[in-house]
Structures are given as C-alpha cells and as structure tokens.
Amino acid sequence: MTELKIDITLASSRKPKPDFDHLEFGKNFTDHMFIVDYTEGQGWHDARIVPYQPLTLDPASMVFHYGQTVFEGLKAYLTKDNEVLLFRPDMNMKRLNRSNDRLCIPKVDEEMALSALKQLINVDREWVPTAEGTSLYIRPFIIATEPYLGVSPSKRYKFIIILSPVGAYYKEGINPVKIAVEREYVRATIGGTGNAKTAGNYAGSLKAQEVAEKEGYSQVLWLDGRENKYIEEVGSMNIFFKINGEIVTPVLNGSILEGVTRDSILQLLKHWNIPVSERRLSMEDLYQAYKNGQLEEAFGTGTAAVISPVGELAWQGEKMVINNGQTGEIAKKLYETLTGIQLGTEKDPFGWTVKVEKQESANLL
The missing domain is CATH 3.20.10.10 (D-amino Acid Aminotransferase, subunit A, domain 2)
Structure with a gap:
C-alpha cells in the first residue's frame, strides 16, 4: 500500500455514551470511523478519519451483487492502569489479507493499517468501556464499490474500520x-x-x-x-x-x-x-x-x-x-x-498484547 497521510476530521458533537454496565454486543458505535479508498492503477488513497456516518454507494456497486467483501474482528481492552491493549492484532491483519487474496481484493499494508487502527482508537479512546467483561470491538472491513454488473473483480474498494463498545456476545456469558x-x-x-x-x-x-x-x-x-x-x-x-x-x-x-x-x-x-x-x-x-x-x-x-x-x-x-x-x-x-x-492482569509469556500509546506518532497508512 502506498504510504498516505491520514486526514482527521473530528465530529462537531459527540454521541451520548451507553451504559457500560449494560452493553449489548454490536449495538452501539463510536463517534468516528476510518476510511481509505482503492482505485486500480492508483492504489489505496485518501486515507481519513471522519465522523461516523452512513455510506453513499452506487446501487450497482459490486458488493451488493457479487458479495466481494471481507471483514475482521478484534478487540481493545482497558487495563486497571487505564492503558488500552490490543490482542494479537497482527494476526487479524494477516488473516484479512488471506481473505483478500481468496476474494480477489487488493491486499493492505498490514503495519500501516494497524497504525491507522491505533490512531482511530486514540480519537475515540473514551469509548473503551470500563465495566468488567466489556471491551471495544473493532470491525475492519473491505467492500467492492465499482458500479458494474459484470462478474469480475472490482476495480474500486473501500477499507473501513468502525468501533463498538461491547459486553458479552452470548447472554449466557461463560456459562455453558x-x-x-x-x-x-x-x-x-x-x-x-x-x-x-x-x-x-x-x-x-x-x-x-x-x-x-x-x-x-x-x-x-x-x-x-x-x-x-x-x-x-x-x-x-x-x-x-x-x-x-x-x-x-x-x-x-x-x-x-x-x-x-x-x-x-x-x-x-x-x-x-x-x-x-x-x-x-x-x-x-x-x-x-x-x-x-x-x-x-x-x-x-x-x-x-x-x-x-x-x-x-x-x-x-x-x-x-x-x-x-x-x-x-x-x-x-x-x-x-x-x-x-x-x-494485562496475567503475565503474557507470548508477547501477544500490543499497547495503544496515547500519542501514536505514525500518520501514515
């Protein structure tokens, strides 16, 4: 992926936070999202963090007709020391590219995408929930956006990351x-x-x-x-x-x-x-x-x-x-x-956790 500076546009007003003690899975979304576009011959371009908002897509966008889309799921956790940790995010980015390859979607630069993810988390850091058993769910995904009804790989895509504070996925929790x-x-x-x-x-x-x-x-x-x-x-x-x-x-x-x-x-x-x-x-x-x-x-x-x-x-x-x-x-x-x-309450002998520094210095995707 060509290195591009991320433009950041902050929301003029912030949403009310949900009750972190009573979070459902995947129902609430943070104030901002990350987007970068792909155009054949140009590569990935126009990387930006913008207020969370609906997408405007052509009805003929190929994602709607041929399902050319992939996604990932990972989480950010708040420690007792008020640090934000990611868990093996490199594995998710590697798997995203394996999925991209299978769906004929252009690969992303894994390190730069991870840097963009950290910047987005920093912008919406106050959304990382504090209640026990909660986390900030991270959903990176890619969709084909070329308006074309021929069965072939799209020439245009959007790579988007959205964030959602979540509780337990199953209401049963750790119960069978x-x-x-x-x-x-x-x-x-x-x-x-x-x-x-x-x-x-x-x-x-x-x-x-x-x-x-x-x-x-x-x-x-x-x-x-x-x-x-x-x-x-x-x-x-x-x-x-x-x-x-x-x-x-x-x-x-x-x-x-x-x-x-x-x-x-x-x-x-x-x-x-x-x-x-x-x-x-x-x-x-x-x-x-x-x-x-x-x-x-x-x-x-x-x-x-x-x-x-x-x-x-x-x-x-x-x-x-x-x-x-x-x-x-x-x-x-x-x-x-x-x-x-x-x-961060147990020893990590594998080096799995990655800290999201409050001042993530990289500005490139």
Whole structure:
C-alpha cells in the first residue's frame, strides 16, 4: 500500500455514551470511523478519519451483487492502569489479507493499517468501556464499490474500520450453551470460501441458526460439506473437545476459519503441557466417546465470546449432556488466563498484547 497521510476530521458533537454496565454486543458505535479508498492503477488513497456516518454507494456497486467483501474482528481492552491493549492484532491483519487474496481484493499494508487502527482508537479512546467483561470491538472491513454488473473483480474498494463498545456476545456469558448438530445445511466446503472471513459464509449460516434457536439452542455445530460426518466449527467459532484427558480440535482443512483465539488456545495448552491434537473427528467418534464416558468437556473459541463452554449437544435425537452441563476446568482456566492476558492482569509469556500509546506518532497508512 502506498504510504498516505491520514486526514482527521473530528465530529462537531459527540454521541451520548451507553451504559457500560449494560452493553449489548454490536449495538452501539463510536463517534468516528476510518476510511481509505482503492482505485486500480492508483492504489489505496485518501486515507481519513471522519465522523461516523452512513455510506453513499452506487446501487450497482459490486458488493451488493457479487458479495466481494471481507471483514475482521478484534478487540481493545482497558487495563486497571487505564492503558488500552490490543490482542494479537497482527494476526487479524494477516488473516484479512488471506481473505483478500481468496476474494480477489487488493491486499493492505498490514503495519500501516494497524497504525491507522491505533490512531482511530486514540480519537475515540473514551469509548473503551470500563465495566468488567466489556471491551471495544473493532470491525475492519473491505467492500467492492465499482458500479458494474459484470462478474469480475472490482476495480474500486473501500477499507473501513468502525468501533463498538461491547459486553458479552452470548447472554449466557461463560456459562455453558446448548448446541444442535446441523444435519441438513453446510457452512462451507473444501475449495470454497470457508477459510476466508467473508460475508457470504455468515449469510449462508443464518437459516440453520434460525431453526436451532426456535428449538432452544444457542448455535449449531457444523459438519463437513462433503461427507456430512466430520466436525468443523460451532456457529461462528472454532470448537474444542476434551476426550479422555486430551484436547482435540478439528484440523484446518481449507473450509475451517483459522481463528486467532484458536491458535492462542493451542499455544496455551502446549505451554501447560496438556495433551492437545489437531485431527479429523467424526460425529460418530465423538458420540462413542460420550457413550464411553470419555467426553469430558467441549467449548467454542472466538474473538467475540473468547471461550463458550458447550453443556449439551443434540444429535440424531440424542441429547449429549457434557460435564453435567457445567463449565469444565480447562475451559474455565483458559478463559481466565486468556482474558487476564488481554486485560494485562496475567503475565503474557507470548508477547501477544500490543499497547495503544496515547500519542501514536505514525500518520501514515
């Protein structure tokens, strides 16, 4: 990306802050947003931080017709010392570019995009919530804006970052959720876009989610798109199981999103010398482990929820109650350690956290 100075236009008036003790996820947005445009032959240009506002797009913009868009999700946390920390933001920028590559979207300069993100957080620093269990959710995304109805990559894009103070993603918090194993629909298949963070993956998941919620379940457990037998993800999270003392998670295969929290969990488990493996795991094998009394824990991992314990799985008329429907020891320890690192209350042996300095000096994207 060509280095460009960021112009900053501050809002003439500020929005009233929501009650930080009663935040919903993704309902409130800060006073400003970051935008930079891309034009073929010119590259990324006109980087700016402006008041949060609606976008004006041509009805023929290609994002509306062919879904050429990608996004990311990460968080900023306020420490007890009033510092703002990011958690592994470099991983999110790398994944954004992997998604860009899959969707034929021009890559962004990761270091410069991170610098722009820090500047935006500094402009809206007072929006980082202070209540326990809250954070500032960060949503970078790219949309195709060329007005053209031909099926080909767009020649124009917008890269935008918006911020949202959030509470827990699931109302259950760290308490176990009930999950239905999806048998009819698939989220993604090998060779598709499952390992890219693109809007179509989530749109395609909504029907199964709607059905599951009507039946009293918080999310669905996705199986593979070819044989409909191997476990892949749970809702919008990666999934882990503790089976006979070993932690098992599905191996990345091209249709599973490579989660930043997933990678962090794997590193923590290895750091603690807890047996952990990445491998194909069929639903039948998981059920047999349950019947044999070897399925000890299950939990989802992701940026929004961090750790979401699974207390029950519904599959083929069977209700598999895991760990008596209680949060397991491993899930609890992982949640406390990971959130402790994110908040600066636990040691960070991996160097995962990045401080947002109050006077971020870089002015380039």
